[in-house]
Amino acid sequence: MKIRRRDFLKGIASGGVLAVIGKPDLALATERQYQPGALGILYDATLCVGCQSCMVACKKANNMPMERTRAPGVWDDPVDLSSSTLNIIKKYQHGEGQVKDSVDGYSFVKRHCMHCVEPSCVSACPVSALTKDKENGIVGYNKERCIGCRYCQIACPFNIPKFQWDDPTPEIVKCQLCSHLVEKGGISACCEACPTGASLFGPVESLINEAKRRQQMVPGKYYDFPISDLSGRTSPEFKSRMAAKYVPEIYGEYEVGGTQVLHMAGVPFNKLGFPDLPHESYASISDGIQYAIYKGMVYPIVVLGGLIYMVNKREGGDKEE
Amino acid sequence: MSEAKPIGGKVWSLPVLFFLAVVVLALFFLAQRFFYGLGAVTNMNDGYPWGIWIAYDVVIGTAFACGGYCMALLVYIFNKGEYHPLVRPALMASMFGYTLAGVSVIFDIGRYWQAYNIMIPAYMNFKSVLLEVALCIGTYVLVLWIEFAPTFLEKLKADRLAAKLNKVIFVFIALGVLLPTMHQSSLGTMMLAAGYKLSPFWWTSFLPLLFLLSALIMGYAVVIFESTVAALAFNRPLETRILGKLSEVMVWILGFVLVVRFQDLNARDLLPMVFGGGFKANMLVLENLCLLAAMMTLIYPANRKNPKLLFLSAIAIMLGGGLYRMNTYLVGFDPGNGFTYFPSVPEMVITFAIISVEIVAYVWFVKRLPVLHEIKQA
Numbered sequence: 224m225k226i227r228r229r230d231f232l233k234g235i236a237s238g239g240v241l242a243v244i245g246k247p248d249l250a251l252a253t254e255r256q257y258q259p260g261a262l263g264i265l266y267d268a269t270l271c272v273g274c275q276s277c278m279v280a281c282k283k284a285n286n287m288p289m290e291r292t293r294a295p296g297v298w299d300d301p302v303d304l305s306s307s308t309l310n311i312i313k314k315y316q317h318g319e320g321q322v323k324d325s326v327d328g329y330s331f332v333k334r335h336c337m338h339c340v341e342p343s344c345v346s347a348c349p350v351s352a353l354t355k356d357k358e359n360g361i362v363g364y365n366k367e368r369c370i371g372c373r374y375c376q377i378a379c380p381f382n383i384p385k386f387q388w389d390d391p392t393p394e395i396v397k398c399q400l401c402s403h404l405v406e407k408g409g410i411s412a413c414c415e416a417c418p419t420g421a422s423l424f425g426p427v428e429s430l431i432n433e434a435k436r437r438q439q440m441v442p443g444k445y446y447d448f449p450i451s452d453l454s455g456r457t458s459p460e461f462k463s464r465m466a467a468k469y470v471p472e473i474y475g476e477y478e479v480g481g482t483q484v485l486h487m488a489g490v491p492f493n494k495l496g497f498p499d500l501p502h503e504s505y506a507s508i509s510d511g512i513q514y515a516i517y518k519g520m521v522y523p524i525v526v527l528g529g530l531i532y533m534v535n536k537r538e539g540g541d542k543e544e
Numbered sequence: 545m546s547e548a549k550p551i552g553g554k555v556w557s558l559p560v561l562f563f564l565a566v567v568v569l570a571l572f573f574l575a576q577r578f579f580y581g582l583g584a585v586t587n588m589n590d591g592y593p594w595g596i597w598i599a600y601d602v603v604i605g606t607a608f609a610c611g612g613y614c615m616a617l618l619v620y621i622f623n624k625g626e627y628h629p630l631v632r633p634a635l636m637a638s639m640f641g642y643t644l645a646g647v648s649v650i651f652d653i654g655r656y657w658q659a660y661n662i663m664i665p666a667y668m669n670f671k672s673v674l675l676e677v678a679l680c681i682g683t684y685v686l687v688l689w690i691e692f693a694p695t696f697l698e699k700l701k702a703d704r705l706a707a708k709l710n711k712v713i714f715v716f717i718a719l720g721v722l723l724p725t726m727h728q729s730s731l732g733t734m735m736l737a738a739g740y741k742l743s744p745f746w747w748t749s750f751l752p753l754l755f756l757l758s759a760l761i762m763g764y765a766v767v768i769f770e771s772t773v774a775a776l777a778f779n780r781p782l783e784t785r786i787l788g789k790l791s792e793v794m795v796w797i798l799g800f801v802l803v804v805r806f807q808d809l810n811a812r813d814l815l816p817m818v819f820g821g822g823f824k825a826n827m828l829v830l831e832n833l834c835l836l837a838a839m840m841t842l843i844y845p846a847n848r849k850n851p852k853l854l855f856l857s858a859i860a861i862m863l864g865g866g867l868y869r870m871n872t873y874l875v876g877f878d879p880g881n882g883f884t885y886f887p888s889v890p891e892m893v894i895t896f897a898i899i900s901v902e903i904v905a906y907v908w909f910v911k912r913l914p915v916l917h918e919i920k921q922a
Contacts, residue, residue: 303881305590306590343737343739345669346669346671346672346737347672347673347674347737348669348672348674349662349668349669349672349674349675349678350661350662350664350667350668350669350675351667351668351669352661352667366655367658368658368661368667369654369655369658370653370654370655370656370658370659370661370662371653371654371655371656371658372652372653372654372674373593373594373653373654374672374674374734374737376590376593377593377594377735377737377738377741378737378738378739380739380740380741382590382591382879382880382881385590386582386590386593386654387581387654388581388582388583388588388589388590389580389581389583389584390581391578391579391580391581392655393581393582393654393655394654394655496881498740498880499740500739500740505736505737505738505739506671506737508736508749509673509733509734509736509737510671512733512736512749512752513671513673513676513730513733516752517670517676523722523726526722526725527718527719527722530621530718530719530721530722531714531715531718533620533621533623533718534620534621534714534717534718534721535714537619537620537621537623537625538620538713538714538717
């Protein structure tokens with residue numbers, strides 16, 4: 224079995240924690256490692272006009288029911304992600320909310336599964352119902368395996384997996400990056416439907432390059448923005464638009480070890496409802512501890528041997544009494 | 545041959561009938577749960593996917609069921625044979641506690657008909673802390689029934705089978721010490737995955753150690769609690785001398801727990817926040833005050849000879865340990881996004897029903913099976 228150096232260090236670090244009362248700090252430097260074929264989405268809030276075409280397309284492509292939460296007569300009106308809504312456009316607003324993409328104004332924000340590089344849900348799932356695709360890194364769900372324990376919901380730092388609470392045969396529901404379309408050479412429905420290029424599908428490395436290019440742009444000047452797709456799966460299309468002023472981070476580039484869905488915005492991400500996250504995935508911390516104790520079951524077997532010896536000695540002593 | 549004997553007497557007393565009524569009500573709510581889904585009877589939601597069925601029935605319930613583990617540890621590993629009379633009743637309470645925790649998991653998981661997937665090697669995710677907990681608890685339930693089997697065999701007078709089992713039982717006793725050590729610590733490791741959603745008061749890499757220690761103190765406390773209640777309920781002499789000795793062990797563990805807990809909070813500069821007020825901080829203080837009160841009481845040898853103080857200390861430890869676990873799984877957990885959780889009445893009734901089943905089974909078992917130590921007539 225191949226032992227990765229990083230795993231080994233993690234194991235040592237967490238083993239030490241159990242043995243020594245010291246500074247419980249497991250944050251080890253890790254470099255984000257996207258799989259070569261990793262696919263993702265770049266969502267640029269400054270390009271989003273809030274038309275919600277992506278939500279309609281998502282429901283259609285994934286066969287999800289409409290949700291009526293507020294006004295009767297409205298077709299689909301979800302307030303947040305739920306077991307019927309895999310993708311949602313929400314709005315941040317401050318005061319009157321006059322200026323788009325400014326802290327004192329307003330901004331749109333899109334929420335769905337981030338397709339983490341080291342997904343906590345995949346780590347947590349006891350029966351491998353949640354898996355990370357070896358090729359494209361999409362985090363998928365298999366209901367035939369799921370036992371409905373909901374540990375994925377505890378573990379996800381973005382509160383993405385949803386559970387069908389009112390169904391006697393419930394499933395976990397989350398965005399799977401339209402893997403059924405991607406499989407057939409297509410792209411995710413939300414990006415296909417997006418008219419402005421706010422949701423852009425593509426290989427993660429290209430998306431990061433595109434995001435970095437946008438951050439170099441001079442606000443107020445006009446540039447070409449790609450629409451829908453950077454993967455070459457569909458014919459390329461560009462639109463000229465005025466560049467906005469971005470906050471200097473790309474959300475998802477480093478958070479919890481990196482995510483395949485990346486966000487850009489003109490408003491700080493914590494205002495948009497994104498948690499401030501460490502660069503190390505939480506999953507890797509508990510993995511490290513489990514790894515240190517249970518790797519190859521060596522410690523448990525040694526301890527069991529010792530216990531059997533001691534109990535047997537004691538029981539034998541009993542009989543002689 | 546053991547020196548335990550059934551205590552006899554009527555099983556169907558008034559309290560027993562009351563507990564059975566709770567169970568019937570719970571069955572009604574359970575039918576709803578299975579026909580209409582978890583949302584129909586519980587207040588769990590996508591922010592709080594785990595409610596009291598996990599936090600109480602499994603996480604606290606199995607710690608209360610650690611009496612058998614603690615006594616086995618003392619008697620067989622530290623070779624303290626004088627505690628032997630406490631082993632059988634403790635083992636029995638453990639058997640009920642763990643079995644019912646297993647049953648309540650079936651109520652809780654959404655796709656219970658696929659629960660066996662956890663045992664299919666091709667599906668097993670060895671990175672999952674929950675897999676380890678589930679397999680360990682599942683195996684431990686079996687081990688507990690095997691460890692307790694001699695009691696049934698004595699009743700059935702199956703002496704040859706009993707003799708055969710007696711030859712291999714040391715393997716199961718050893719497993720009975722190993723498995724709780726593994727999964728009780730892992731119950732703590734499990735909440736590391738919650739990350740920032742769990743308040744830093746409880747989110748620490750010491751979670752596995754603290755959960756193991758809390759299982760130990762709660763296990764010992766339950767042995768004292770159960771022995772005292774059994775003595776009062778069935779008019780038996782109090783086992784104060786032996787329980788007093790047991791509580792001496794506990795003073796040391798309690799001290800260690802408190803040192804680890806506060807050293808960790810201090811290392812992470814959280815102490816000013818701990819004493820700065822607020823609901824979560826106060827819950828943390830309360831949890832540790834219970835343990836501190838028990839330790840300060842039991843530290844004096846005279847108090848350890850006082851059955852009332854012993855009993856009260858045991859209750860304080862059960863409360864403190866229970867709160868610690870409840871805080872880690874629910875009170876300290878905040879997923880954000882405005883989610884809230886407080887258990888619904890049906891949820892609580894089902895939990896009470898599980899406790900009721902344990903009590904009724906305990907009464908029936910000690911009256912009909914050789915569980916409690918025979919009283920020597922002087």
